Amino acid sequence: MKAILKEKPIPGAVLREMDIPRPGPKEVLIRVKAGAICGSDVHIFDWDQWAQKVVPGLPHILGHEFAGEVVEAGKEVHHLKPGDHVAGETHIPCDNCYFCLTGQRHICMAMKVYGVHSQGIFSEYTTVPEPCAVKIPGEIPFVAAAMMEPCGVAVHGLSKGVISGKTLAIFGCGPIGLFGVQAAIAYGAAKVYAIDLSENRLKMAKSFGAYQTFAAGKDPVEKAILDETRGIGVDMVLEVSGSQMAYDQGLRILRKAGTFVIIGVAPKPIQLEIPTNIMYKEAKIFGITGREMYETWYQVSDLIQSGKVNLEKVVSHQLPPEKFEKGFKVAKEAQHGKVAFIFG
Numbered sequence: 393m394k395a396i397l398k399e400k401p402i403p404g405a406v407l408r409e410m411d412i413p414r415p416g417p418k419e420v421l422i423r424v425k426a427g428a429i430c431g432s433d434v435h436i437f438d439w440d441q442w443a444q445k446v447v448p449g450l451p452h453i454l455g456h457e458f459a460g461e462v463v464e465a466g467k468e469v470h471h472l473k474p475g476d477h478v479a480g481e482t483h484i485p486c487d488n489c490y491f492c493l494t495g496q497r498h499i500c501m502a503m504k505v506y507g508v509h510s511q512g513i514f515s516e517y518t519t520v521p522e523p524c525a526v527k528i529p530g531e532i533p534f535v536a537a538a539m540m541e542p543c544g545v546a547v548h549g550l551s552k553g554v555i556s557g558k559t560l561a562i563f564g565c566g567p568i569g570l571f572g573v574q575a576a577i578a579y580g581a582a583k584v585y586a587i588d589l590s591e592n593r594l595k596m597a598k599s600f601g602a603y604q605t606f607a608a609g610k611d612p613v614e615k616a617i618l619d620e621t622r623g624i625g626v627d628m629v630l631e632v633s634g635s636q637m638a639y640d641q642g643l644r645i646l647r648k649a650g651t652f653v654i655i656g657v658a659p660k661p662i663q664l665e666i667p668t669n670i671m672y673k674e675a676k677i678f679g680i681t682g683r684e685m686y687e688t689w690y691q692v693s694d695l696i697q698s699g700k701v702n703l704e705k706v707v708s709h710q711l712p713p714e715k716f717e718k719g720f721k722v723a724k725e726a727q728h729g730k731v732a733f734i735f736g
């Protein structure tokens with residue numbers, strides 16, 4: 393099988409022929425149909441300090457967002473069979489810690505991340521533990537299904553407050569921010585404001601129904617949104633950018649008792665003006681990691697089936713695995729939508 397592989401501890405990757413892996417007793421073997429590039433894949437591709445610390449060894453197959461078809465199930469797999477369509481859940485919970493045993497597997501104390509701590513899925517076949525292969529309705533196209541995992545992050549974020557009839561600002565319109573725009577509108581948000589550095593991404597946000605879009609660092613985001621919301625501010629902010637400016641602006645345009653949801657990975661420590669922007673405001677702040685297992689999956693599945701979110705529209709590039717270099721280049725530019733590899 394073909395696989396996109398990090399072979400040496402240097403930036404870049406290679407496409408190699410490899411043996412098809414055998415599933416363990418609690419694993420399924422999957423024919424991968426589509427896989428999408430996530431930010432963490434770019435870190436591993438670049439082989440930065442984070443990647444050097446977390447990846448257990450080389451060679452390492454990149455990728456973790458995927459969908460495909462089960463071709464073989466291990467002896468102790470009880471709920472999946474050949475022919476089932478599945479999408480990848482990246483969390484590998486221990487199923488034995490306090491959080492796993494109290495219904496919060498997505499914040500397991502011994503969490504492993506599929507494709508980071510284990511081999512990834514940018515390959516024609518992959519094996520995954522049964523809990524990481526989520527059965528999906530057959531009519532969801534594989535490309536869309538490959539993005540249920542990152543879409544679930546946005547949907548999980550939106551679950552932290554009431555959306556119907558409310559106003560939201562989404563800072564950062566990469567794929568997760570764009571899924572957030574679509575899902576917020578599907579949930580009945582009155583107005584969604586979208587902020588990003590990239591004109592192209594703002595255009596996508598607008599096409600998904602964002603009420604107004606703003607060029608970060610250029611447009612007067614704060615004044616415009618406060619004027620628009622009668623000086624009160626928005627009900628919810630989704631922070632998907634990781635930037636200091638987004639925290640400053642986002643907390644200032646958050647209304648009193650509003651909900652601020654942190655989804656973006658901030659590469660540096662962020663400074664917060666706590667008394668005015670959080671404490672006296674009685675702001676509610678939530679951190680988000682991944683998806684709830686598996687409530688978020690049902691929600692994403694329903695959103696897709698209803699036709700109210702269209703994950704394929706967030707894909708700007710569908711490429712064969714041979715074009716992996718182009719794929720990573722596009723992902724790094726942060727100007728486009730999602731990059732997906734089609735494995736057949």
Ligand SMILES: [Zn+2]
Pocket residue numbers: 430431432456457542
């Ligand atoms: Zn991801």
Ligand SMILES: [Zn+2]
Pocket residue numbers: 485486487488489490491492493497500501502503
């Ligand atoms: Zn656990």
